[in-house]
Amino acid sequence: MINPSVTLAHVRANAPLVHNITNYVAMQTMANVLLAIGASPAMAHAREEAAELASLASALTINIGTPSIDWLGAMGEAAHAANRAGTPWVLDPVAVGATAFRRQAARRLANLRPTVIRGNASEIIALNAVIDDQNPTAGGGKGVDATDSIEHAEAAAQQLARSTGAIIAVTGPRDLVCDGEQIAMIDNGHPLMPRVTALGCALTGVIGAFLGAGAEPFEGTVSALAYYGLAGQQAAQQAQGPGSFAVQFLDALAAMDEATVDREARISHRSCKH
Numbered sequence: 001m002i003n004p005s006v007t008l009a010h011v012r013a014n015a016p017l018v019h020n021i022t023n024y025v026a027m028q029t030m031a032n033v034l035l036a037i038g039a040s041p042a043m044a045h046a047r048e049e050a051a052e053l054a055s056l057a058s059a060l061t062i063n064i065g066t067p068s069i070d071w072l073g074a075m076g077e078a079a080h081a082a083n084r085a086g087t088p089w090v091l092d093p094v095a096v097g098a099t100a101f102r103r104q105a106a107r108r109l110a111n112l113r114p115t116v117i118r119g120n121a122s123e124i125i126a127l128n129a130v131i132d133d134q135n136p137t138a139g140g141g142k143g144v145d146a147t148d149s150i151e152h153a154e155a156a157a158q159q160l161a162r163s164t165g166a167i168i169a170v171t172g173p174r175d176l177v178c179d180g181e182q183i184a185m186i187d188n189g190h191p192l193m194p195r196v197t198a199l200g201c202a203l204t205g206v207i208g209a210f211l212g213a214g215a216e217p218f219e220g221t222v223s224a225l226a227y228y229g230l231a232g233q234q235a236a237q238q239a240q241g242p243g244s245f246a247v248q249f250l251d252a253l254a255a256m257d258e259a260t261v262d263r264e265a266r267i268s269h270r271s272c273k274h
């Protein structure tokens, strides 16, 4: 039985510092989402300070949404520093199927022992193919958007969890979390969420904050997804469309009552099929 409110309360009480190397599109949204949940965001991508900041933080997140060679250097150094410090870190392999540059970057990062990898269904299918050396040339997704279903990604998530040792979180109309042995499905969320850019990227930060607050990685990831989806449902009740939804969403994250998360989280849990 997972109680998402336990970690949410820890985040609110301890305001973990989350270091994010994320894309230009997501930076402000992600920082605002982290502030709304009660965490303390730091967005920094200079190679000169990446390792130092990662080792100070309670959690690190790395997102390849707008990659460059310089940033990849900073990402590698930050991941190594987090590993040395025993700090959890989350990889967001944005649009990994789209280009050779992204495939190479994501392969390198996924092999640096991330605690969690979060992507949409197409990203997880593509990343698994890359790690499995199927090396897709034009695989998966339409740029940063998903074109595959969660159900379709389940086998890939399981294989990727086993090959990388990471917890795999696949998000979409339903979310799935797999550690290679067990699977949780989360049925919270709202169709307006993918109509606002970078809400997936920001969710990667929320997972980071939950891990940084001390959650066990599988439970912390499931808890973050349920809380986030539920905030989406609540925001949608007040919203007129994607614009007002974005504003309402921050308010819903901040106002979320802890008992409500436990009551309205729709989490189911089972063993992997194979």
Ligand SMILES: Nc1ncnc2c1ncn2[C@@H]1O[C@H](COP(=O)(O)OP(=O)(O)OP(=O)(O)O)[C@@H](O)[C@H]1O
Residues within 6 Å of the ligand: 094, 119, 120, 121, 144, 145, 146, 171, 172, 173, 174, 175, 188, 189, 190, 191, 192, 193, 194, 196, 197, 198, 199, 200, 201, 202, 203, 225, 228, 229
């Ligand atoms: N159709 C949907 N119905 C309900 N919830 C959804 C839907 N699509 C996405 N979500 C929710 O939106 C959040 C972000 O997930 P999504 O899969 O859209 O990320 P993403 O594709 O990485 O987004 P981005 O790249 O824009 O940051 C998750 O909480 C997910 O559950």
Ligand SMILES: Cc1ncsc1CCO
Residues within 6 Å of the ligand: 023, 025, 026, 065, 066, 094, 144, 197, 198, 201
């Ligand atoms: C739209 C977009 N392009 C690169 S990163 C990003 C944010 C959503 O992933």
Ligand SMILES: [Mg+2]
Residues within 6 Å of the ligand: 094, 095, 119, 120, 144, 200, 201
């Ligand atoms: Mg994404």
